[in-house]
Amino acid sequence: MDKFTSHTGIGVPLRRSNVDTDQIIPAVYLKRVTRSGFEDGLFAAWRNDPAFVLNNPVYDGGSVLVAGPDFGTGSSREHAVWALQNYGFKAVISSRFADIFRGNSGKAGLLAAQVDEKVAQRLLDLLDEEPGATITVDLESRTVRAGSGENAIEDSFDIDDYTRWRLLEGLDDVGITLGHADDITTYEATRPSWKPVTQRA
Amino acid sequence: MSQSTGRTLSEKVWDEHVVRSAAGEPDLLYIDLHLIHEVTSPQAFDGLRLAGRPVRRPDLTLATEDHNVPTIDWDKPIADPVSRTQVETLRTNAEEFGVRLHPLGDIEQGIVHIIGPQLGLTQPGMTIVCGDSHTSTHGAFGSIAFGIGTSEVEHVLATQTLMQAKPKTMAVTINGSLPEGVTAKDMVLTLITHTGTGGGQGYIVEYRGQAIRELSMEGRMTVCNMSIEWGAKAGLIAPDQTTFDYLEGRPEAPKGDDWDAAVAHWKTLVTDDDAVFDEEIVLDASEMTPFVTWGTNPGQGVQLGGLVPSPDDFEEPADKVAAEKALTYMGLEAGTPMREVKVDTVFVGSCTNGRIEDLRVAADIVKGRKVADDTRLLVVPGSVRVRLQAEQEGLDVVFKEAGAEWRGAGCSMCLGMNPDQLTPGERSASTSNRNFEGRQGKGGRTHLVSVPVAAATAIRGTLSSPADLA
The missing domain is CATH 3.40.1060.10 (Aconitase, Domain 2)
Structure with missing residues (x-):
């Protein structure tokens, strides 16, 4: 996984709450057996609408998505994170994320930055007033910055310490856990014999 | 200082599974059972292969094919080549990594959350994960069970653990x-x-x-x-006698002294x-009364005897906007009685309501009646065992005589990954779990309902409860 320290890119406003992962990528697009190529399915139903934000050329190359509350609800599909990344997004900003989506983002290297609801609203308003404006998400200082002069926005975002550390270092979770293999083996020796198994030696 | 030493059920189960705990880090939690299906696992197995890692505990892992499999012609090769590739990839991976697989055509095949309990693999006090959010189903037995993403599937395959912050x-x-x-x-x-x-x-x-x-x-x-x-x-x-009675005698439930030790725990x-x-x-x-959804998320619900709400009924601005968008998508007018909403397709099935008890309830209601003209009733058992049990009880005949379609086991129209999909604008009453936009097919409109409401709706053609049937 690549290290994530800070990113500045065009902000894309998605003025919707409860964006579930079926909207981010419908099930019919989940049949690939690779981690790439899911950008075609990103917001597939909404992209048929010429007025949808991603169809506006101003947002070509957009890399910071700003969405309403409860982003990423529903299905556990990590394909939703991959679709956002495959399309070019590096970060998503919302006032509330569904747990599984936020977990998947941390594992795959997409920054899910949780901000105060007022901050999300100010970012959306800024992007309406200045389409194509850039947003900076600085993981080192946990800060989101956008706009200038009187419109300048600077506020903190929430991310748990552990995920932040892993993203900053670009670490592989499996590798970290395998460093504790002895603990796992010790634990396994204590499991009751009546616990179920799917196959017997 | 007075100290409360009592723990909740979930804290007890959690504590029993902590492999390693360190300040400032999530707990490392042992996983008792890892369920696998074709859609969220291929990239995880690929990750193992790239790193040269084995599956740590194939004996705590079980795979089946459910999400994209057809519910007709299941004895023939899958017609959709992309679905077929995904299913074949699971078969190759299961073979290569030594994972037990119940493929299409196998008597134990079915929706992953139906077959775990059915086999008796789902037991109290376990930690159970699967790359599917409805893994929470297994919590009914007093287990901590939750859905995970594909990166976590790879992590569990490699280590039989997960890093988790305690909720x-x-x-x-x-x-x-x-x-x-x-x-x-x-x-x-x-x-x-x-x-x-x-x-x-x-x-x-x-x-x-x-x-x-x-x-x-x-x-x-x-x-x-x-x-x-x-x-x-x-x-x-919390597990109780109902739980123990359900489990006793199932193929993978403990036997003899093991049973006694398990029940004592x-x-x-x-x-x-x-x-x-x-x-x-x-x-x-x-x-409580029969309850149905009117909108595009499961929190947008109303009593069956109620009316389609108006955006003005909501206080929060975000809820007003969400209601407006939902009503437009659903093609509904505020103030319409829910009972007057006409339905094109009724779906009985899924990990929410695809068990034998559900099919018995549905059959009891449609027995001796006919599905309404212009309405389709699709009945999809949650597993092959459920299908065979239903056929042994003659439920398939009841459904077919009423004009319903009787299908093979799988997730089917719950998520429309296989050919069982709604067409744009088509309206369903569905016993499944999600009414998201396009969930059951692009442009499809879903009302989540109970099994009795689904069956009565199929007969009347509008959202109904059995009490509405003459």
Whole structure:
């Protein structure tokens, strides 16, 4: 996984709450057996609408998505994170994320930055007033910055310490856990014999 | 300092599975059972192959094919080449890594959350994960069960553990008894409309109270299944005699002395009297009625006897906007009685309501009646075993004589990954779990309902309860 320290890119406003992962990528697009190529399915139903934000050329190359509350609800599909990344997004900003989506983002290297609801609203308003404006998400200082002069926005975002550390270092979770293999083996020796198994030696 | 030593059920199960705990880090949690299916696993196995890592515990891993498999012609090669590749990839991976697989055509094949309990692999006090958010179903047995993403699937395959921050605890106490004809599905739909889709976020929820105790295991699974629909990390119910009776004699349940030892332990899996939950919700089952959704998330629900709401009924600006968008998508007028909403397709099935008990209830209602003109009733058993049991009881004949389609096992129209899909604008009454835009097919409009409401709706052609049938 690549290290994530800070990113500045065009902000894309998605003025919707409860964006579930079926909207981010419908099930019919989940049949690939690779981690790439899911950008075609990103917001597939909404992209048929010429007025949808991603169809506006101003947002070509957009890399910071700003969405309403409860982003990423529903299905556990990590394909939703991959679709956002495959399309070019590096970060998503919302006032509330569904747990599984936020977990998947941390594992795959997409920054899910949780901000105060007022901050999300100010970012959306800024992007309406200045389409194509850039947003900076600085993981080192946990800060989101956008706009200038009187419109300048600077506020903190929430991310748990552990995920932040892993993203900053670009670490592989499996590798970290395998460093504790002895603990796992010790634990396994204590499991009751009546616990179920799917196959017997 | 006075100290409360009591622990909740979920804290007990959690504590039993901590492999390693360190300040500032999530706990490393041991996983007792890892369920696998074709859609969320290929990239995880690929990751193992790239790193040259084996599956640590194939004997705690079980795979099946459910999400994209066809429910007709299941004995022939899968027609859709992309679906076929995904299923074949799972078969290759299971073979290469030594994982037990129940493929299409196998007698134990079915929806992953139906077959775990059916085999007796799902037992109290376990940790169970799967790359599917409805893994919460298994909480009905008093286990901590939750959905994970593909990176975590790879992590569990490689290490049999997960790094998890300990969630907060919540009690949902449902007092009283459900009135006749009101089901576990109505109960959980009522709850989700009460809490909203984010109300459970960050919590492991314990469902308790008289109405929960009175539910069958099937009903408990329906309630726990939909925990994720209000954002909960997991939902569970303390095991009791109903649980033990369901499990005893199942193929993978403990036998003999092991059974006695297991039951003795399972009986300790209750929330202590002096334990404190971080949050508590109390509802009264005796006031509940058949409940259906009108919108595009499971928290947009109303009593079947109610009206399609107006955006003006909501206080929060975001809820008003969401209601407007939902009504437009659903093609509904505010103020319309729900009972007047005409339905094109009725779907009975899914990990929420695809068990034998559900099919018996549906068959009992459609028996001797005909599905309404212009309405289609699709009945999809949750597993091959459920299908065979239903056929042994003659339920398939009842459905077919009523004009319904009787299908093979799988997720089917719950998520429309296989050919069982709604067409744009088509309206369904569905016993599944999600009414998201396009969930059952592009442009499809979904109303989530209980099994009795689904069956009665199929007969009348508009949203109905069995009480509406002459």
